[in-house]
Amino acid sequence: MRIIDLALKDIQQLVRDKRALLFLVLMPMAFTAFMGIMLSPPSGPGDPRLAVGFINQDASGTLGAELRSLLESSEAVRPIEVAQSTAEQNDVTRGSELVRDEKIAALVVVPDRFSAALLAGEPIKATVIVDAHRQAGQTVNLAVGTAASRLLGAIEAARLSTATHPEKFEAALSVALAAWQQPPIGVTVEMMNAPQEEKNQVLLGFKQSSPGMLVQFTIFGLTATATILVIERKARTLQRMLTTSMSRAAIIAGHLLAMFVVILLQETLLILFAQIFLDVNYLREPLATLLVMISFGAWIAALGLFISTLAKTDEQAVMWSLLAMFVLTALAGAWFPLDITGPAFNTIGHLTPGAWAMDGFQNIVVRGLGLTSVLLPSVILFGFAVLFFGLAVWRFKFE
Amino acid sequence: MKVLDIAFKDIQRAFRSAFGVVMMFIVPILIPGIIYAAFGGALSGETSGSSGFDFSVTRVVVVNLDRATDQAAGAILTEFLQSKDLASLLATTVVKDETVARERVNARQADVAVIIPADFTQAAFLGSGESNIVLYHDPTLTVGPLIVKQLLAQFADGFSGARITLNVAAQQLGTLDAATAQNIATQYTQWAQAQGQRQSSGQHPLFTVQAPPVKGATPGAANLMASMTVGMLVFFAFYTAAIMAQSILKEEEEGTLPRLFTTPTTRTTILGGKFIAIFLMVIVQVVVVMIISSLLFKIVWGDPLLVALSIVGLVICAAGFGLFLLSFVKTTRQAGPIIGGVLTATSMLGGLYSMTIPNAPAFMDTLSLFMPQGWVIRSWKLTLNGAVLVDVLLPVAVAVVVGAVLFSIGTLNFRKRYA
Structure with missing residues (x-):
């Protein structure tokens, strides 16, 4: 019972502190919502595809317009007018400035004599003004590449099929272009276990931000929880505790239990916030969620205990907690998915416990998997908890 | 020169704190450093090989359900995905059962499953019906599935083109x-x-692909790494200014400030020394972080004059904001959450965390103009993008004016408190 009394004292001490509420709960909630909005694909009644300015200077031909039509059928981009008046119709400078100012993702400029040159087999190229270093720019390049290849494919189809009857070329081209609007062979993307309405959406938004911010701010919470032990050691409260009938193990267990309960409480609030307000469905597998929460909480509590053995002052405890948060959160894939990083970073990331916590939570809310899918991450997290607890006990000093 | 003595004492004290040094110099470099390690040349615009960045090999499991046996399109596609040319991108295995392929993805033994439909050859070569190759993948993965989708789409377009050509020929001839x-x-x-x-x-x-124009004549558009480092630089400069201003409260609580007031040194000199310490510390921090970042991440900051102007805007704005914020705080105990909470919120709304996010909502840009950090970051963005002096002057001027106004309010508050 004394362990519980000691834990209750720590919890009471933390809950009384209004700062704790801000850092442990309100700030992570704000970050989860903010990052979720930032990462969400555009939604609502508008067209979610990337806007691409289109300037057709090929007044005498039709192939510029056909290229635009093929771009219209893209899933990734939508061509738009960049001109606000007829005088600006061919204003490449203005369109380029819109790309520079990130008002549009790219600008496609079809030059004069585009159709004539293409049909005559002369070399001619459209220009795509785009920042190829940005993700949006790369997406545009791929989409324009596909549309341009289809235009060339249609011309080649017409040329080959009318090699002996050149007078039929125009009709053949028209048929080929119409066929390319809906090619007979395509690619359908399906995501595992995703509900029907989500199958064609990339992993973005709240489902990414919620587990990530949960992992980050739970570690950040150690700035409050880990300092209690340091303050007690500094104030010699720990030493005085040794004069009581409480064993050393019971004192450590009491403080550890307090940290664990506070972390679990923090996780619960953040999960409920995401579930109720952001529609991130943790409760579709309540047992699995609970298991990951407990194993993750156990590791964080052990880490907190370990940090409290490294720090001589409460300021140092905050410093170690922040460093742990920055390093372990980034390696965990909480800020960005690990699959978009290099192979070495990806591998190192999975040697850290945070990545397994992310895996556990994502297995539930993103991959739509059940209890068995979180067993391995949970076992590994418990393993890390034991490791850090062992290190903490080995280094623990009451004075 | 008592004013400088007080300033140097505060700076010395800041350097003695391990926590202070870590937060002022280590963390602003550590965070971009981790990101740099994760993405390498892809963020800095460097090129290593053709792609400039090595992705993890995507594990592909193919199931070929194509019924055709002779000249089967499914077999050609399977062979293509297993080809040596793609070995650096894909590790392809073949299974016979669609359920097995999907289960491998579910069990994370494969990243994507490619399911070639039974009517594939029929649709590709024999000119009847439509057919779709199914790409099934783990929703947490982004790059691997995208690469495979592009490869499949190109392949599919090849077959579509042949079929369209035959249909056109049949119609015409x-x-x-x-x-x-x-x-x-x-x-x-x-x-x-x-x-x-x-x-x-x-x-x-x-x-052909062309880069968009830059605002000025200086070449070299900002890369993501530079943008990220600037975001951290601005955030931690504001943080340092606030922490330095906190020393006024700390000295008050420790009793050294009231004792200083009993000496012949005027209040103006004492507070002046503390204000100078804030400015100097932020300048030192900004310069040190910039130099280390340049060496580590090969960041090109831009025109030295514009960089100097942006530093001036940052330092004045950060110092003013820090002093203003702390002038409303009564104790150091209150200071922690107020600094953390206010700086986090204003930085978030000022666009510091979203400047590297592609296609961030447009309202963020407008919202950022209401935050001091928004104007500071604007001047840095323009500088990194090679803007000309005229473009950078406005955001720098606004940052300086905002900083000066906040600084004046903060000074007045402190003078009133210690009158």
């Missing part, structure tokens, strides 16, 4: 005999392969 059809299909395939080879060398036959 009437019924085709087998030899003519074979001849047209072969010619189209050879043409498509040649096009594919040209594209794989990075050049599309129908368009």
Whole structure:
């Protein structure tokens, strides 16, 4: 019972502190919502595809317009007018400035004599003004590449099929272009276990931000929880505790239990916030969620205990907690998915416990998997908890 | 020069704190450093090989359900995905059962499953019906599935093109005999392969890619790494200014400030020394972080004059904001959450965390103009993007004015408190 009394004292001490509420709960909630909005694909009644300015200077031909039509059928981009008046119709400078100012993702400029040159087999190229270093720019390049290849494919189809009857070329081209609007062979993307309405959406938004911010701010919470032990050691409260009938193990267990309960409480609030307000469905597998929460909480509590053995002052405890948060959160894939990083970073990331916590939570809310899918991450997290607890006990000093 | 003595004492004290040094110099470099380690040259615009960045190999499991046995399109696609040319991108295995393929993805033994439909050859070669290759993947993965989708789409377009060509020929020339059809299909395939080879060398036959113009004459647009480092630099400069201003409260609580007031030193000198310490510390921090970042991440900051102006805007704005914020705080105990909470919120709304996010909502840009950090970051963005002096002057001027106003309010508050 004394362990519980000691834990209750720590919890009471933390809950009384209004700062704790801000850092442990309100700030992570704000970050989860903010990052979720930032990462969400555009939604609502508008067209979610990337806007691409289109300037057709090929007044005498039709192939510029056909290229635009093929771009219209893209899933990734939508061509738009960049001109606000007829005088600006061919204003490449203005369109380029819109790309520079990130008002549009790219600008496609079809030059004069585009159709004539293409049909005559002369070399001619459209220009795509785009920042190829940005993700949006790369997406545009791929989409324009596909549309341009289809235009060339249609011309080649017409040329080959009318090699002996050149007078039929125009009709053949028209048929080929119409066929390319809906090619007979395509690619359908399906995501595992995703509900029907989500199958064609990339992993973005709240489902990414919620587990990530949960992992980050739970570690950040150690700035409050880990300092209690340091303050007690500094104030010699720990030493005085040794004069009581409480064993050393019971004192450590009491403080550890307090940290664990506070972390679990923090996780619960953040999960409920995401579930109720952001529609991130943790409760579709309540047992699995609970298991990951407990194993993750156990590791964080052990880490907190370990940090409290490294720090001589409460300021140092905050410093170690922040460093742990920055390093372990980034390696965990909480800020960005690990699959978009290099192979070495990806591998190192999975040697850290945070990545397994992310895996556990994502297995539930993103991959739509059940209890068995979180067993391995949970076992590994418990393993890390034991490791850090062992290190903490080995280094623990009451004075 | 008592004012400088007080300033140097505060700076010395800041440097003695391990926590202070870590937060002022280590963390602003550590965070971009981790990101740099994760993405390497992809963020800094460096090139290593053709892609400039090595992705993890994507584990692909293929199930070929194509019913055709002779000249089957499914077999050609399977062979293509297993080809040596793609070995650096894909590790492809073949299974016979669709359920097994999907289960491998579910169990994370594979990243994507490619399911070639039973009617694939029928649709590709024999000219009837439509057919879709199914790409099934883990929703947490982004790059691998995208690469496989592009490869499949190119492949599918190759077959579609051949079929469209045959259909067009049939429409224009009437019924085709087998030899003519074979001849047209072969010619189209050879043409498509040649096009594919040209594209794989990075050049599309129908368009060229141009970078958008920069605002000024200086070349070298900002890369993501520079943008990220600037975000951290601005955030931690504001943090340092606030922490330095906190020393006024700390000295008050420790009793050294009231004792200083009993000496012949005027209050103006004492507070002046503390204000100078804030400015100097932020300048030192900004310069040190910039130099280390330049060396580590090869960041090109831009025109030295514009960089100097942006530093001036940052330092004045950060110092003013820090002093203003702390002038409303009564104790150091209150200071922690107020500094953390207010700086986090204003930085968030000022666009510091979203400047590297592609396609961030447009309202963020407008919202950022209401935050001091928003104007500071604007001047840095323009500088990194090679803007000219005229463009940078406005955000720098606004940052300086905002900083000066906040600084004046903070000074007045402190003078009132210690009058």
